[in-house]
Amino acid sequence: MLFRNFRRNAIGALLSLSLLATVGCGDTVTEQRCTSESQELCEARPLNSTVFITPQQALEYRDAGALVLDARSLEKYEAGHIPGAVHTLGGKEFQDELGLVIPDLVALTETARNLGINNDQKIVVYGDNISSNTGRLFWTLEYLGHGDVYFVIEGYETILAETGEEPATEATVPEKGDFVVALRDSVWASAEEVKEAAEGTKPAILIDTRREGEWYGDEDRGDPRQGAIPNASWYYWENVYDETTGKLRPKDELRAEFESLGLFEEDTLIIPYCQTGVRSTIVYAVFRWLGHNNVKNYDGSWAEWSRDNDLPIVDHEPEASEPTE
Structure with a gap:
């Protein structure tokens, strides 16, 4: 049984029927894919084609008003971060106990807004130099419907080295955002x-x-x-x-x-x-x-x-190395 999709669709259907779950700013859940009564806001924003930006571009975007999200551990963030950056859990705040995006649109919207995410504001994400958590945060925000997310794949240490930016240690507390989740299937x-x-x-x-x-x-x-x-x-x-x-x-x-x-x-x-x-x-x-x-x-x-026995798996055998004389 494909339990994940059943759970996702079932919860979405219940939300659609209730029309009662308020998420703030006058928005209510009106359909499975979105948390707004506005048809315009219920459409995922077009994806940018840039994807990766340089450390210098990241600071330029920040100075022009972009929201900067740090995907590293809290310990690393507190030791030093890009000034103005908001600490995140690298996308984990949007995941359930199995590590999948939670199917609760109201919770997703509330979480995004608590990070300071807005509909019409660029987002810059960075993390460690080789960081899958940063990728997870990037993809999650695109899946939730934001189209203006930019990924500094080089990471925090490279940003400092290439820009000369002085790190901050005081945590940034964001103002609550107005982001509306519109899932991008x-x-x-x-x-x-x-x-x-x-x-x-x-x-x-x-x-x-x-x-x-x-x-x-x-x-x-x-x-x-x-x-x-x-x-x-x-x-x-x-x-x-x-x-x-x-x-x-x-x-x-x-x-x-x-x-x-x-x-x-x-x-x-x-x-x-x-x-x-x-x-x-x-x-x-x-x-x-x-x-x-x-x-x-x-x-x-x-x-x-691996948890659905109706789904097939295959066992691969490592290629045998050629014998040496």
């Missing part, structure tokens, strides 16, 4: 469509972004089943970074690599996944940056897939 992959892709009945490219041990089923993350989703290809998420510099590899280099591996086809749906849809968001963001317009993150990922 075009970036959210369901278990049903992943199952269709796994069975070959839906044209799609599945990308497993986990560690090699997880892909082969040797690393136990506490799930009831180990292995991989059938018909998926393995590409470790950290491979998008340069091993020497830790920075994102050049655009043309990454695209050429994905094409050579058969992972980049213009008109084919791309679905990356991992354990709980966190590491896979880096690959999601990279494909968006490369100009692919049909990429979805599988939010449920292995945490959901």
